[in-house]
Amino acid sequence: MAEPLLSVTEVVHAYGGVQAVNGCTFEVPEGVICGLIGPNGAGKTTLVDVVAGALHLQRGTVRYAGADVGGWSPDRLARAGLIRTFQLSREFRQLTVLENLLVAATGRIDESLAGALFRRRQIAVAERALVKEARGLLEIFGLDPLRNDLAVTLSGGQKRLLELARAVMAHPRLLLLDEPMAGINPALMGLLEAHIRRLNSQGITFLMVEHNLGVVDRMCEPVVVMAEGKALAVGSMADHRASDAVVTAYLGRGRPA
Amino acid sequence: MPHDLNYYLATLAVYFLVYCVLTLGLNITFGMAGIFDFSYITFMAIGAYFAGVAVLPPSNQPGLQWILGLNLGFPLDLLIGAAAAGVMGLLIGLLAIRRIRSDYLAMVLVAVWTIAWSVTSNMIGLFNGQQGLIGVPQPFETQLGVNPNDYVFVFIPIAAVVLAILFTVAYCIERSPFGRALRATREDQDVAAAFGKRTVRLRLTAMTIGCLYAGVAGALTIEFLSAMSPNAWAIVETVIIFSALIVGGRGNVFGAVLGALLVRIVIIEGTGLLPTLPDHPELIGATRNILIGLLVIAVLYFRPQGVIPERRRRYFEARKPAADTSQEVAKGG
Amino acid sequence: MELFLNSIGFGLVTASILALAAVGLTLQFGMTNYVNFAYGDFMTLGAYLTWTLNVGLGWPFWPALFVGALLMAIPVLFISQFVLEPFTRRSGPTFHILIVTFAVSLILSNLILAIWGGDFQNYNVGTDTPINLGPFILSVQQLGIIALAVTCMVAIHLLLTRTKLGKAMRAISDDKNLAAVTGIDTRRITTIVWVLSGMLAGLAGGVLALNVASFDPNVGVTFLFVIFAAVVFGGIGRPYGAMAGALVIGLVVEVSAVFIPSAYKLDVAFLVLMGVLLVRPAGLMSLFERG
Numbered sequence: 001m002a003e004p005l006l007s008v009t010e011v012v013h014a015y016g017g018v019q020a021v022n023g024c025t026f027e028v029p030e031g032v033i034c035g036l037i038g039p040n041g042a043g044k045t046t047l048v049d050v051v052a053g054a055l056h057l058q059r060g061t062v063r064y065a066g067a068d069v070g071g072w073s074p075d076r077l078a079r080a081g082l083i084r085t086f087q088l089s090r091e092f093r094q095l096t097v098l099e100n101l102l103v104a105a106t107g108r109i110d111e112s113l114a115g116a117l118f119r120r121r122q123i124a125v126a127e128r129a130l131v132k133e134a135r136g137l138l139e140i141f142g143l144d145p146l147r148n149d150l151a152v153t154l155s156g157g158q159k160r161l162l163e164l165a166r167a168v169m170a171h172p173r174l175l176l177l178d179e180p181m182a183g184i185n186p187a188l189m190g191l192l193e194a195h196i197r198r199l200n201s202q203g204i205t206f207l208m209v210e211h212n213l214g215v216v217d218r219m220c221e222p223v224v225v226m227a228e229g230k231a232l233a234v235g236s237m238a239d240h241r242a243s244d245a246v247v248t249a250y251l252g253r254g255r256p257a
Numbered sequence: 258m259p260h261d262l263n264y265y266l267a268t269l270a271v272y273f274l275v276y277c278v279l280t281l282g283l284n285i286t287f288g289m290a291g292i293f294d295f296s297y298i299t300f301m302a303i304g305a306y307f308a309g310v311a312v313l314p315p316s317n318q319p320g321l322q323w324i325l326g327l328n329l330g331f332p333l334d335l336l337i338g339a340a341a342a343g344v345m346g347l348l349i350g351l352l353a354i355r356r357i358r359s360d361y362l363a364m365v366l367v368a369v370w371t372i373a374w375s376v377t378s379n380m381i382g383l384f385n386g387q388q389g390l391i392g393v394p395q396p397f398e399t400q401l402g403v404n405p406n407d408y409v410f411v412f413i414p415i416a417a418v419v420l421a422i423l424f425t426v427a428y429c430i431e432r433s434p435f436g437r438a439l440r441a442t443r444e445d446q447d448v449a450a451a452f453g454k455r456t457v458r459l460r461l462t463a464m465t466i467g468c469l470y471a472g473v474a475g476a477l478t479i480e481f482l483s484a485m486s487p488n489a490w491a492i493v494e495t496v497i498i499f500s501a502l503i504v505g506g507r508g509n510v511f512g513a514v515l516g517a518l519l520v521r522i523v524i525i526e527g528t529g530l531l532p533t534l535p536d537h538p539e540l541i542g543a544t545r546n547i548l549i550g551l552l553v554i555a556v557l558y559f560r561p562q563g564v565i566p567e568r569r570r571r572y573f574e575a576r577k578p579a580a581d582t583s584q585e586v587a588k589g590g
Numbered sequence: 591m592e593l594f595l596n597s598i599g600f601g602l603v604t605a606s607i608l609a610l611a612a613v614g615l616t617l618q619f620g621m622t623n624y625v626n627f628a629y630g631d632f633m634t635l636g637a638y639l640t641w642t643l644n645v646g647l648g649w650p651f652w653p654a655l656f657v658g659a660l661l662m663a664i665p666v667l668f669i670s671q672f673v674l675e676p677f678t679r680r681s682g683p684t685f686h687i688l689i690v691t692f693a694v695s696l697i698l699s700n701l702i703l704a705i706w707g708g709d710f711q712n713y714n715v716g717t718d719t720p721i722n723l724g725p726f727i728l729s730v731q732q733l734g735i736i737a738l739a740v741t742c743m744v745a746i747h748l749l750l751t752r753t754k755l756g757k758a759m760r761a762i763s764d765d766k767n768l769a770a771v772t773g774i775d776t777r778r779i780t781t782i783v784w785v786l787s788g789m790l791a792g793l794a795g796g797v798l799a800l801n802v803a804s805f806d807p808n809v810g811v812t813f814l815f816v817i818f819a820a821v822v823f824g825g826i827g828r829p830y831g832a833m834a835g836a837l838v839i840g841l842v843v844e845v846s847a848v849f850i851p852s853a854y855k856l857d858v859a860f861l862v863l864m865g866v867l868l869v870r871p872a873g874l875m876s877l878f879e880r881g
Contacts, residue, residue: 054447106452117426117429360688493699
């Protein structure tokens with residue numbers, strides 16, 4: 001059997017004295033939309049930060065695309081195709097919507113100082129292609145009319161769409177989404193869902209932290225349930241609903257399931 | 258026109274050209290990369306001192322002491338001055354471009370200035386201490402044999418050519434993917450890294466380029482004035498350059514040039530025309546600085562992007578101002 | 591050895607001045623979460639207000655110092671409420687407020703220059719007799735400075751631990767939003783702390799000018815970076831850290847003057863500042879705390 005795209009083994013991360021992630025183990029096979037659920041404080045976002053290199057891997061191993069990526073910096077992981085979004089939208093505020101996308105295309109255009117001064121023609125050619133691709137994406141996400149507006153002026157929902165469009169522009173192989181549906185209205189939720197499915201069918205693997213279990217139920221397979229820093233169970237939502245352990249973890253200890 | 262007025266205007270032109278180099282450099286470090294380089298004026302001084310000791314002969318008498326003394330001519334001295342400032346900028350950058358809050362970074366960089374200032378003032382053997390370097394030969398002074406009163410007209414083209422080159426470089430950077438990556442890093446370092454940007458390298462490059470510009474401005478200053486002492490690079494000068502950039506508009510080359518014009522020429526030279534009270538000679542300088550301070554606060558409050566804001570670049574499309582309004586409407590949803 | 595011991599004496603005096611200044615700066619930081627780069631000029635203003643009362647009106651030094659510090663409330667209230675507050679309320683990019691404090695510094699220092707002139711001034715304090723206290727030789731004025739600092743530090747300690755205001759200040763410093771939710775009037779407390787910070791700056795500026803004997807409008811600014819060193823050493827925003835930092839930096843600065851040319855003694859503080867910021871931005875005191 002082929003190696004999974006991402007495998008997380010016995011990962012530990014503690015802040016101060018709190019073990020936010022405490023021996024977490026699971027795998028994400030290539031081509032899936034993997035859900036990551038769990039109660040507040042289960043360590044989901046910390047785990048995403050560790051996998052994306054934003055937090056230091058204290059113990060355990062993270063393998064991505066056949067390599068041990070423990071200790072890799074976020075930018076190196078990104079260049080290897082592991083892209084993440086943030087729980088709160090973090091657009092480049094004073095860049096235009098189109099520029100937000102162009103910035104994401106690291107490695108596909110000469111971003112060196114020497115290039116800026118001496119290879120302007122080649123850059124213009126590359127840039128024309130990038131702009132075309134970016135505008136195609138913006139068109140799909142319904143943001144093309146806003147392409148020349150500063151990202152800071154977008155509404156909350158538009159920022160969510162921009163965040164996803166920008167991540168796609170980076171040509172990810174694995175996309176980590178940290179609560180993509182948080183704080184958006186149901187209509188937009190359906191739209192985002194459709195986009196994610198479409199991107200998945202184009203070959204992008206997703207690992208998605210999400211609180212909305214309805215969304216997870218519709219989209220994700222497998223689903224990893226985290227509690228107290230560990231992966232409690234891995235399977236389909238139907239399996240989890242039948243599992244006492246999972247239900248107890250969600251409803252809290254000491255209460256009847 | 259009387260010669261005096263011509264001379265005065267020509268001198269103003271030189272000051273303006275040199276100040277443009279300063280604001281353009283800070284625009285790359287602070288305007289584009291968002292680095293709070295509060296030691297900026299230090300690198301101007303380094304450029305000036307190293308250009309000075311590159312032109313001057315070796316020092317051989319007490320009371321006039323300096324290192325090196327290479328006896329070189331223009332433009333080698335300018336290159337040496339710029340290179341010295343760039344190398345120092347890179348070293349300081351390695352110390353300072355860490356992930357610390359911008360106000361902490363400002364404290365570190367102000368501390369860098371303080372140490373540099375105190376060392377230069379107290380170690381006489383370095384750059385002649387508090388008195389500073391004096392009698393630095395001007396470029397082509399001997400070759401052309403012009404009257405010292407007319408020399409300013411020789412210097413204008415020199416400064417103009419240097420500025421033209423540096424302006425072009427800054428313009429290319431602003432419009433390049435490199436510049437875009439710098440601006441993304443300025444907006445959010447974490448996100449820029451999450452999209453594969455080598456943020457430390459980008460910030461170091463921006464810091465070094467800014468310091469190179471400051472070094473060139475310093476070299477031009479000492480070449481024109483023939484002298485440089487610690488009084489010329491008090492910390493307040495950094496605040497004034499920041500002010501110029503903020504007023505003019507950071508993140509774009511035209512804002513940097515406009516800021517140089519408004520602050521260096523209109524305010525600084527404008528207040529210089531005020532009548533001097535014989536008992537209170539310090540009033541003019543004080544008025545000038547108070548005006549600059551008030552202007553910066555007013556601009557940050559009423560027009561935080563500066564007079565000329567960073568331009569929203571359109572990529573491969575014709576300018577259609579009419580389309581803009583319809584987009585504003587579409588955005589409502 | 592005698593030199594060394596005596597430098598410790600001077601170190602205690604410098605530490606006292608530093609403590610007054612550093613606690614004032616750090617308390618304000620705790621409320622507003624930004625560094626006030628105009629603080630050095632607040633100190634200078636305090637020194638000159640004291641000078642006007644002392645030399646201009648002929649008051650004795652110490653009453654002039656206290657009234658001068660009280661008068662500081664007026665300009666500090668004006669600056670904090672009408673200049674800085676509008677920017678914090680708007681919550682723009684953080685660098686705006688930093689630039690504004692630099693601009694305030696530019697304006698204030700030049701107003702001082704315009705009002706009082708650029709010449710060196712002295713306080714009218716009469717002759718002072720050195721006193722031998724064990725290994726230390728200190729003047730009566732210097733003992734006064736130490737006594738003032740100790741009194742103020744005890745008062746601040748009591749304020750922070752025994753009063754409602756002090757508890758509210760600590761709550762805001764820990765978490766401003768949480769404090770606001772629990773019903774603390776953060777705006778009012780912040781204003782009070784600004785005034786307190788300005789008064790401490792006034793006291794510190796006055797005793798600094800007294801200790802350096804003759805001063806000019808740069809007196810506060812040259813000392814500002816030493817204050818930063820003390821504040822950062824103890825962890826910015828922590829009053830007890832600032833006190834400890836003041837003691838350490840004050841001693842280090844004066845004792846180092848025994849070994850290196852005294853022109854560079856303040857630079858030692860800057861090296862400490864840079865070192866601490868680069869190694870442990872939260873301050874060295876954070877090493878000794880839990881969590």
